[in-house]
Amino acid sequence: MTLNRRTFLASAAVASASLSAPMVMAQGRPKVVVIGGGAGGATAARYIAKDSDGAIDVTLIEPTRQYYTCFFSNLYLGGFWEYENLGHSYGTLATEYGINVVHDWAIGVDRDARTVTTAGGHTLPYDRLIIAPGIDFIDGSVPGWDISAQDSMPHAYKAGSQTQLLKYQVENMREGGTYCMVAPPNPYRCPPGPYERVSMVAHVLKERNPTAKILILDPKENFSKRALFEDGWSRHYNGMIEWIGPDFGGANxxxxxxxxxxVVDGQVQAVDVCNVIPAQKAGRIAEIAGVTDGNWAPVTPTDMRSRIDPNVFILGDASAQGAMPKSGFSANSQAKVAANNVRADLTGSRVFPARYSNTCWSLIGTDDGVKVGASYEPGADQIESVSSFISQVGEDADLRRRTYEESIGWYEGITADIFG
Structure with a gap:
């Protein structure tokens, strides 16, 4: 095999690469470039800048000036959350933490030269690169649908205008009409998300259009919190929601x-609103950077470091890391582990043992909140769950209300942790 810089780095042991990293750093302060300003990328940028006390030059590349969270966007659909409360700016990261926020698209990564290029023509050098691009959709995963159809059949799985469009369509659906969701196959962003969305759409329709129907077409035999959702649907929206799994055409x-x-197993059905959530993969820039296995980017469980290039870290939805679900909470948790290791690489600071956690809250109806979560640690080959919990069917109304209120406190806390 011919050795060049890339093949050498890819084959080097991660620990050795970390120890030798300061020897190959660029002139001046070491540079970190973060691609993606969501729960993973913005958290990593903030923690690296905050805890290095100016010793590391941090650049965050994010095309949008106002970031809208996917988590809690379902509550906006259901009328429990205001749209403006989903939006967050990058001003505090820039002014209080000294992060260079570049509002542009990252379109290229040269891992040999250690540079990132942007659509605006900038070339940014890095000593460590963090890629946190979220998701993109797999072409052709739902026959008849591609991104050009998102205005008529929205996915609303990247928050913002798509979420607003879906809300408008639901609220203006004809009386007695049908809302159809095409659910995604595993793995995908936010496992309970599609089913919380159904709950929130049902909440709106129960008030505004009570004879409407909801149809879920699902390629999976099971889904997150199924017993909790189905119990809640029967209590709040009895007879409105029909779930069709793979045994009855949900996969065709x-x-x-x-x-x-x-068209379900050859049978044609007219619908009034169709929310298509396609199969997913890592955001495109991860593929461009050459750090995916096809759809997702494999990482080492101790630090979220790419298994292909030890100078690159991949966070959140884009990563293939093991047992953690693809969620905002997971991305935030992973970002702190990665930030600790990036600082250690570049300044020689202490590395703390990796600990990860996640909780996913869902709202089924008014004050009817449920949750599922776990704690995680690095295993030999991937991140593994070491303890878990889940709400139970039959919990009393006061506990469900407190669970919902807990989720609101979490949202306020995590967005402050991400954006400062």
Whole structure:
């Protein structure tokens, strides 16, 4: 095998690469470039800048000036959360933490030269690169649907205008009409998300359009919190929601955006609103950087470091790390571990043992909140769950209300932790 800089780095042991890293750093302060300003990327940028006390030059590349969280966007659909409360700016990261926030698209990564190029023509050098681009969709995963159909059949799985569009469609659906969701296969962003969304749509329809129906077309045999959701649907929205799994055609679905039809196992059905959530993969820049295995980016469980290049870290939804779900809480947790290791690489600071955690809250109806979560540690090959918990069917109303209130406190806390 011919050795060049890339093949040498990819084959080197992670620990050795970390120890030798300061010897190959650029002139002046070491540089970290973070691609993606969501729960993973913004958290990592903030913690590296905050805890290095100016010793590391941090640049965050994010195309949007106002970031809208996917988590809690379902509550906006259901009328429990205001749209503006989903939006967060990067001003504090820039002014209080000295992060160079570049509002642009990252379009290229040269891992040999250690540079990132942007659509605006900038070339940014790095000593360590953090990639946290979220998700993109797999072309052709839902026959008849591609990104050009998102205005007629929205995915609303990247928050912002898509979420607003879906809310408008639901609220203006004809009386007695049908809302259809095409659910995604595993793995995907926020495992309970599609089913919380169904709950929130049902909440709106119960008030505004009580004879409407909801149809879930699902390629999976099971889904997160299924018993909790189905119990809640029967209590709050009895007879409104129908779930069709793979045994009855949920895995054999085609959509026709122009005629607003779905084809389920060959049977054509007209629908009024169709929320298509396609199969997912790591955001495109991870593929461009050459750090994916096809759809996701494999990382080492101790530090979220790419298994392909030890100078690159991948966070959140884009990573293939093991047992953790793809969620905002997970990305935030992973970012802190990665930030600690990046600082150690570049300044020789102490590395703390990796500990990860996640909780996913869901709202089923008014004051009816449920949750699932776990604590995680690095295993030999991947991140593994070491303890877990989940809400139980039959909990009393006061506990469900407190669970919902807990989720609001979490949202306020985590967004402050991410954006400062």
């Amino acid at each position: 679905v085609e959509v026709r955006p122009e005629s607003m039809e779905v």
